[in-house]
Amino acid sequence: MNPLWRIAEFLAATEGRLEGGAPQPALSGEEDAGAISPMAITGISIDSRTVGPREAFFAIKGDRFDGHDFAEAALQRGAALAVVSEDRLAELSGGPFVVVPDDPLKALERLGVAARARSHAKIVAVTGSVGKTGTKEMLRLAFSLLGETHAPVGSFNNHWGVPLTLARLPEKAAFGIFEIGMNHAGEITPLTRMVRPDVAIVTTVEPVHIEFFGTLEAIADAKAEIFEGLERGGMAILNRDNGQFDRLVGAARARGARIVSFGEHPDCDVSLVGLIEEDSGSRVTADVFGESVQYRLGAPGRHLATNSLSVLATAAVLGESPSAAGQALSQFSAPVGRGARTQLRVGEGSFTLIDESYNANPASMRAAIALLGAAEPGANGRRIAVLGDMGELGDQAPAFHAELVDNLATARADQIFLVGPLMHHLWNHLPERVQGAYAETAGEIEPILLDAIRPGDVVMAKASLLTGLGRLVAAMKERFPAKDPNDKEES
Ligand SMILES: Nc1ncnc2c1ncn2[C@@H]1O[C@H](COP(=O)(O)OP(=O)(O)O)[C@@H](O)[C@H]1O
Ligand SMILES: [Mg+2]
Incomplete structure (x- = not known):
């Protein structure tokens, strides 16, 4: 089994130095043969209550708590090490600590960037006013059948959730799925530049958090920031039925993206041809670049059926079978509190x-x-x-x-x-x-x-x-x- 990070790589990526003892046994160039070596970090955590053995704990400062106050607790729970900032080290005892010159959140971002740099995965990022998490879960189902697929737990779509998810991307993953959210203009740009998606999906643009924006156009522009991080030759998968479609197309084209449209409109690249709604799900017939695909979606609602078209579109543009992606969606279910x-x-x-x-x-x-x-x-x-x-x-x-x-x-x-x-x-x-x-x-x-x-x-x-x-x-x-x-x- 491969570790998530070897210590040497971890230190280089975070720009940290070890203090308070090395994770056992010794530091020098141990390779992992078969089993997880003691020099391996198996996961990344920012929560001392749930941190697992051999995971790296990052002491992140939130609105109400500062992770530095929980770094020792995380180590007691078996964390391999805790990432802390230089100016808080003096008040901590025990270890091992990885001390970073700035903020552990910055170190987490650097680790995420390093994870992206070493990855050969196809990367898909989802934003939109509604439907991000559901679409992310559908993508997870569809791509898990094809290869190792990494996606965040829950929403994890903000300034700490995105770098955390990225830092957890296994080196060998074939697909990485990311949710990117925002409450204000300017929040998506730095996140998408870390994620560097090959495919960016905008589910839809709606008056959500509109008190921070004023107009739908302003919301569309903030969503369009996702294209700022798109890889060269990347795809923008856009909801043609949405009133902001043309605006999003303009922004995506300006970044050199190829556009793929989905929705009910018959001219969409991926369109909804038939929908039979049942209490336990929907029977969907889609036209995917001229190919008819039929599948069952495991949760009801026209809106979810429309979202699922973006998943078939993603499969198609990544060279995978839209029909196989559709079959996987019978396993989809609405989460607690969301249907x-x-x-x-x-x-x-x-x-x-x-x-x-x-x-x-x-x-x-x-x-x-x-x-x-x-x-x-x-x-x-x-x-x-x-x-x-x-x-x-x-x-x-x-x-x-x-x-x-x-x-x-x-x-x-x-x-x-x-x-x-x-x-x-x-x-x-x-x-x-x-x-x-x-x-x-x-x-x-x-x-x-x-x-x-x-x-x-x-x-x-x-x-x-x-x-x-x-x-x-x-x-x-x-x-x-x-x-x-x-x-x-x-x-
Ligand atoms: N395209 C859509 N149009 C309207 N409502 C939607 C759409 N997609 C999802 N929803 C609804 O929005 C809510 C949030 O869905 P979720 O997938 O968690 O979105 P997000 O992650 O963007 O908050 C759920 O009640 C879901 O049914
Ligand atoms: Mg969400």
Whole structure:
């Protein structure tokens, strides 16, 4: 087995020096024959609670904590060494430490750059207003079948997540998948220059964090920064259905990228030809550069089916089989809080909970409401929407909330429960017959909602994280036990 980093390479890349003892046994030129040698670093960590044996711990300074305060704890847990800054060394005891002249985050970035430099992997980077993590997971599934594939856990898409993921890229990986996110202009440029993608995907451009930007065009320009790091001859995979498509094409061309379009428009290089939505997933027919590809996507929703086209496009431009990539996507599933479904028992039957409580913005809210519309309630069941405030929308926030009335009508929502001051703008627009209840907080609406649920219902809950619908979902799961999947009773 290959180590992630040999000590000598690690020191050279981080520009660090060893203090407080060498990782055992000796430092000099040991080679790794077969088993992992003691001179090998097996992983990179920035969290002392989860650091594994023989991993290198980087003491990163966050908003609330400084990793230097946990460096000794990390070593006690078995870390091979801790990377610390020169000016904090005096207050630390034990070791081994790799002391760097500046900030350990800078050292992590340098290690990431070194990982990229030694790699022969095909590198894919995903950005966009929504759908980054889901697309990243689809890429992981599709490429894992073809060769060793490295992708981040979770989102890991910011100024520490990207260099951390890059520093973890195994030397022999055949594919590297990266998620790059941002809240402000200028954040993507340094990250994409580290990652140097061969393929850059922009899922879509939507009014997310728009209070920091003002206009959609400004958001598109910030996403387009991803092309700044594109390798020579690289590809830009872009959503043609999105209003910012032309702007993104212009930016990508200016960086010498080849453009590949995906979406519903028939002129796309990779287009959606057919979609059959089922509660447990979608049957997709795509046209991939003229070839018809059929596959099953393991989670429902038109938006996810569209995202999956970018995965087939990536396979095609990297010379792999789009059809094989499509087959891998049957394994895709919606994560907890992002569309995961559970059957919960109520009375003599059960209802379906669609948990979208993790976060929300206008685009993902509309997608989730459409999911509710596509779901089939059981006999006498209803479509119930439980929606909470969406944050970071600035002046336009009331309008973004109020206009959901049309989406709810299209989705044939029968009962609507709303939480939060901004949702009051929507409440006033709802026809009386669909008004379930309105409350300022999740806690206030909880007893009313729990009493309203009946067998056969489909309940979809979505809001920004701060609105706290996670608590409401937990309350439903507490009150209504999960249905045994072997239980044949129909609701
Ligand atoms: N193309 C899309 N349009 C609208 N909503 C989407 C799209 N793709 C994903 N979503 C929704 O956005 C939310 C976040 O998805 P995720 O893949 O975690 O995105 P990100 O990593 O960009 O935050 C989920 O609720 C998901 O269903
Ligand atoms: Mg994400």
